[in-house]
Each structure stands twice: as C-alpha cells, then as structure tokens.
Amino acid sequence: MDIIEAILKRRSIRKYRSEPISKKVIEEIFEIASHSPIAPALKQHEYYVLLGSKREDLVRIVSQNTAHLREVLEILDEASRERAVKYYADLGGAPVVILIVVPKTKSIWEFKSVATSCGTEIMLLELAALARGLSTCCFTMAPWIEEEVAKLLGLPEEKTVLYGMTLGYGDEIPPPLEHPKAPVHFVE
Numbered sequence: 001m002d003i004i005e006a007i008l009k010r011r012s013i014r015k016y017r018s019e020p021i022s023k024k025v026i027e028e029i030f031e032i033a034s035h036s037p038i039a040p041a042l043k044q045h046e047y048y049v050l051l052g053s054k055r056e057d058l059v060r061i062v063s064q065n066t067a068h069l070r071e072v073l074e075i076l077d078e079a080s081r082e083r084a085v086k087y088y089a090d091l092g093g094a095p096v097v098i099l100i101v102v103p104k105t106k107s108i109w110e111f112k113s114v115a116t117s118c119g120t121e122i123m124l125l126e127l128a129a130l131a132r133g134l135s136t137c138c139f140t141m142a143p144w145i146e147e148e149v150a151k152l153l154g155l156p157e158e159k160t161v162l163y164g165m166t167l168g169y170g171d172e173i174p175p176p177l178e179h180p181k182a183p184v185h186f187v188e
C-alpha cells in the first residue's frame with residue numbers, strides 16, 4: 001500500500017470483531033513502529049499489551065471514564081458523544097488493548113520530548129496495524145482512571161499511563177469525517 005493511500009485510508013475504529021490477533025503479528029507491529037524518529041536519550045516509553053482477563057479488568061475501569069470525562073464529552077456533537085460513550089463501555093470489544101506508559105516528567109522540555117516520541121510512534125503503530133488488516137483507536141483516560149490503571153499494571157510511583165489504544169479486526173465503517181487542518185504559517 002502506498003504511504004499516502006494508507007494515511008488517507010486510516011480511521012479510528014470503535015467496534016471490533018472478537019477474533020484474536022496472533023502475538024507474532026502484534027510483535028511485528030511494534031517492531032515496525034520502533035523505526036520512528038527518536039530522541040534516543042529521552043525515548044523512555046513502554047507498552048503494556050492487555051489480553052484476556054487483564055483486558056476485562058481494564059475495560060471495567062475505563063467504562064467509568066464517561067462520568068469523569070464530562071468536560072470532554074460536553075464539547076462533542078451529539079453523534080460523536082454517543083459513539084464515545086458506547087466505545088468507553090467495552091472499548092468496542094477490541095481483543096487487544098495497548099497502554100503507553102511513560103515516566104512522570106520533571107520538566108516541560110522532557111515532557112515535550114516524551115510526548116512527541118510517543119506521538120510519532122503511535123502514528124506508526126496505527127499505520128503498521130492498518131497494513132496488517134487491523135484497526136486502532138486511541139482513548140483518553142481521566143486522571144482518576146489513570147491511577148486505577150497504574151494500580152492494575154503495578155506501575156511504580158515514577159511512571160504513569162499516557163494513553164490507551166485498542167487493536168483488533170475492525171467491524172464498522174466510520175462515518176466520513178472532515179479533519180480540521182492546523183493553521184500553517186509561512187514565515188519568510
């Protein structure tokens with residue numbers, strides 16, 4: 001698949017088939033994503049791949065997101081809000097949930113580096129998944145949820161969960177979406 005075609009084809013999917021994904025394919029996707037640009041000394045994130053009963057435990061925690069993310073939900077239009085609430089309820093039935101864990105950064109420059117490294121790698125994860133016929137969707141967690149998730153993973157005090165992402169064989173065609181364009185300023 002051409003790179004541009006893949007970028008334009010990728011969409012967030014919030015409903016999945018229950019079909020499991022082989023660990024070999026999951027590992028391959030992480031291997032591909034590891035080729036993203038890095039700030040070597042500051043690439044400190046790690047992934048937790050939740051399957052089976054741990055995935056169920058996580059879904060139970062994330063399903064409470066709706067109550068704690070009221071501010072986020074309020075800014076969405078009605079259709080998007082409905083989709084988001086439904087998605088949080090069981091993470092779309094995704095058989096695999098990936099959590100990105102980062103160190104709690106002490107300075108803004110460290111935070112920028114960690115967040116940018118994660119963002120670039122997450123994008124490659126999404127595209128690698130797409131190339132293997134899989135779908136993904138990032139999900140936001142309220143701070144209270146993050147603490148519960150940290151407990152579930154047994155994270156040490158100095159680490160936190162940055163973001164979550166579902167992975168699975170998609171079972172929906174999302175509605176067309178106008179992607180807002182960030183302003184681009186040419187400075188000469």
Ligand SMILES: Cc1cc2nc3c(=O)[nH]c(=O)nc-3n(C[C@H](O)[C@H](O)[C@H](O)COP(=O)(O)O)c2cc1C
Binds near residue numbers: 163
């Ligand atoms: C950082 C980040 C957080 C997101 N959080 C959520 C979320 O909490 N719930 C959700 O349904 N989608 C979430 N998404 C997916 C976005 O809603 C989605 O990417 C956006 O609507 C554009 O749609 P598309 O990915 O299908 O192009 C998130 C995406 C990103 C990058």
